[in-house]
Amino acid sequence: MFHFKSNTGFFKKTAIVGIVTALSLSLAACSGDSDQSASESKDSKISIIVTNGKGEIDAQFKQAAKDFMAENKDINVQVESVAVGDPMNVFDKLTASGKTVTMAMFSPFDATHKYKDVGMDLSGEKWNDETNDAIKSEDGTIIGFPFAIEGMGLVYNKQVVEKAVGGEFDPYSINTQDKFKELLDKIKSSGVEYPVAYQTEAWSVSNHYSSLFLNQSEDPNTVLKEVTDGKFDYMKNDVWNGYYNTMDILASEEYNKFGKRPTGQYYDAAHVAVGNGDSAILFNGNWAFDSLKALEGSDFGFMPVPVDNDPENPLNNKIIAGPTQALVINKKATEEQQDAAKKFLDWLVYGEAGQDFIVNKSQIISAFKNNPNKVTNPLGIAISDALVENKTLPFSTNYINTGDWTTILGPEVQKYVAKQSSRADLAKAFENYYKSNKE
Incomplete structure (x- = not known):
């Protein structure tokens, strides 16, 4: 179940922000509200929508977005999580409502079949050096970032x-x-x-x-x-x-x-x-x-x-x-949005807070060998040991x-x-x- 702000209230808020911005540009950078940030001028922030297919880590994922934005003040990340048990992918819901999802979480099968035309080529990304689990299309192109090993x-x-x-x-x-x-x-x-x-x-x-x-x-x-x-x-x-x-x-x-x-x-x-x-x-x-x-x-x-x-x-x-969830970057997003999404993926692999979010906060086994953290639940430990x-x-x-x-x-x-x-x-x-x- 997703709760969007009422259109009336949203547009009133946008209008007010626009007027105030025209009078004093300095106020535009003062907002800490992510929804408000999404409506600001594209000149000040690049806004991206990221979908999370693991509803059980909704709170952790949204906190990770805040941590990332604190380090990347020119990027606004809006996380939309699937409701646990909801069979409809949140990507479909947002796309049907007219929104462009910049980065989506799919199962590897869906990434290479149902949504095979969504993901852009990620073969040139540095993080490929740290994993053997990247998701490949039928022609061998890397189109998916392995988010979770289960x-x-x-x-x-x-x-x-x-x-x-x-x-x-x-x-x-x-x-x-x-x-x-x-x-x-x-x-x-x-x-x-x-x-x-x-x-x-x-x-x-x-x-x-x-x-x-x-x-x-x-x-x-x-x-x-x-x-x-x-x-x-x-x-x-x-x-x-x-x-x-x-x-x-x-x-x-x-x-x-x-x-x-x-x-x-x-x-x-x-x-x-x-x-x-x-x-x-x-x-x-x-x-x-x-x-x-x-x-x-x-x-x-x-x-x-x-x-x-x-x-x-x-x-x-x-x-x-193996990897059970993959993040793909939408070909239909703007180049600036795609670059912002790539920064987020790099942060998950190389950023200390990103590494912490995956393993310690979410208890997910990382697909990346450079992540120094280890899950603490016994079944996760058993899988990690088996992988090694x-x-x-x-x-x-x-x-x-x-x-x-x-x-x-x-x-x-x-x-x-x-x-x-x-x-x-x-x-x-x-x-x-x-x-x-x-x-």
Whole structure:
């Protein structure tokens, strides 16, 4: 929900500012109000609109804009954040209202697909030397600044698991499906009736979990091309089947807290269960940490999702991590606005306050190796460590249309989880989607 000032009040204010400016130019520089600054003469300030796709850090982002403006007094930054849970991108709302957004935050997929004609070429920017995660268009041009690194895998409650194994636990030691089942049996033997709390919301089982098979090639686009061309044989593909074999374990009545009714709205209940130790494991990402903090002092980590019984398989030894939000600079903005937006990006990478905003204030893992700050929440730490140790695979969700996968394929995966359809039925659903929905 966005609240804009009434047009009448705004234009009265603008008129007053214009008259006073004509009488005394010195007054124009005295205003500290960002909305008023946006209406001042372009000769005194360059005004840019920046959209923030992570509504949970709205306050932090707006404070960062103030900090940036304090260091760059010729630039006015107006931050517009999406409301948490609002499916419509704030960029679309502002554009529809006739405003030109200078810099927008999109998912990497949207930046290279739905909004592929928005972003300007950023290949020449200095910050590219500090990251390997810049977002590239289909022709290899860098069009996106990687704003947030996130990760996902099997989240586990350290206290519960360490009690079950009788000491320190190495999550990367669980690198086969058999070892995973052995771990679940140990957790059960330690007194936890259901080691897994498996949430089955459509987005989780589809665009997050069900995209993992794309990582069987070093470049997920290689597999995706087979999929989109209709040449991928799901039922004969060991990796695709392997992930659903693991899903069968996660959703089973034997191990899953919700196994008797495996599909439902279990997000909150699953996080509380793992957070307070009633269960030990769920599939999710670092964004789940706030929901997991059911007990003060509880600690959490990530395990890879095992896909088979080959301990040498990289898929069994790595978690998923990558950029999930990208900032793109609008080709339609003026050259002065584009330059101002570039300064803001440089500030995020090289400015002490910008670095602090990303990591310390927002608890976001920086995509830039020169940022000296480290996140403090345990799931963020686990991802940061995995990145340093080269124990990560690409964030597979970035390669698919998450909206379609949630609404079209999500219910099909849920049917499979609930044993209302076969794996062959699920494979057919994927085939049919890609026949009729070319991405």
